[in-house]
Amino acid sequence: MSVAEKTAKKSGGLGETVNVIVQALLLALVIRTFLFQPFSIPSGSMRPTLLEGDYLFVTKWAYGYSRYSLPLSPNLFSGRIFGSAPERGDVAVFKFPPNPSLDYIKRVIGLPGDRIQMQDGQLFINGTAVPREKVGQITNPDITEVDRPVDVYRETLPNGVSYDTLDLTPNGIGDNTREYIVPPGHYFMMGDNRDNSTDSRFTVGYVPEENLVGRANIIFFSIAEGASPLEIWKWPTDMRPSRLLNFVR
Template sequence: MAKNKAQDDGSWSKLIRDIVVILLLVLGIHSCVAKPFYIPSDSMMPVLRNGDRLIVSKYPYGWSYASVSFHLAPKTEGRLFGKLPERGDIVVLEHPVTRIDYIKRVIGLPGDTIQLTNGELSINGKPVKREVQPLLAIPVDPNLPSMGSSIDRFITRGADGREMLELPIVRETLPGGASFDTIDMGPGYTTDDYGPIKVPARHLFLMGDNRDGSADSRVDTSQKGLGGPVPFDVIAGRAEIISFSTDGTAIWYNPLSWFNALRSGRAGTDLRPERSSTAK
């Protein structure tokens, strides 16, 4: 009897050790290599949609306390093998105050002077190239627009009776050649005028692609914004690719609904911006 009990105790201790090893391995991969990320809002529309699942790489900018998943590490200064992002990169970061995960685009690097006038962005005194695009039509679903989103004003109904979003798109090209689409909902938003502000050393200026619906570096922390340029150390990783996207109709206890909820054409989308070598 005592022998069986000893065997049972040994089995349990081995199981616990195995679980701990697996958890440490997952934490290590999430913190040092890559981790999944879920988009919960419309702040990065039109590139990212509520319901997108991404792969975020952890190594392109080196590692800091923000690289550790689940916000387990104490705040410390500095990065191991640190390398600044490029303008146009989409990054995941810990909010400097709340430590909640955010996802935004890098607009300004250390030493840049950032200004917005009537919604038009300038970097170092030069207006960023803007090209108005045709309206972007996207089907409305339970995940889109997200609850409380400002883009719901663009909901219309198509000839087939289905609700659609018809979004006003402006394509921007930053110094260095990164090009991407943004949403510009027109005048009248408090974030349309900002600065000028110079980005301090080891800081980055971040903005959402949904320019009039993003709590980013233009917005005070009391309004869930980033409160200006953020320290480089809060950057956790770079968004690389959409793994899959769901429309919000899935029911957890019905596996068939999981497949029906998948949005077609989203999986495999590369999130690195197009870059022109001729842009300055």
């Protein structure tokens, strides 16, 4: 084989490698933009449903697409394309209205036009109390984040969606609120950890539909103690096998 032939072969091999890498990156970009986006839970506001160290996939097509569906959120268009309204009780990822560079995850409680209020720790929607049943206590600090028993209440929304909430502090600051009237094109979000959640009762406010990123779908990995998934040596002690491949409800 001549020197020229060897050089051409090497160039061809390098070109093929670059081509494969570019195609893989484009495929990953398309999947992340239009299908699934990985998301890690940054805080305890959704306990006991979601814990810090949970890694989950968010379905991007669930609510259609806005500029916030795209990497870096370029201001290419307004509103939503192929939009679909969230259902009450969905666990949704959205852009924090005061600072859209931040991702938040909460449960959809109020739809456009709803009247939302908390009275003595009980949720009211349009003047009707949402059924709230005490189902026991959790003593595991990995779930509650505190080293004491915590009361757990199960709420059932008008559409039948049920989920557990934590009551860390009876008569907490968010247990009694004014009545909120959700504006058109907006949603009212709340965390399941009712006494430790910055949500629509506080600085989050009403969330514009344009800010919705997607619906939380499935937990694909979970690790405790603030460990990184890359710290493989910690998996035997800190990984939470019982949470793997659990659907988010």
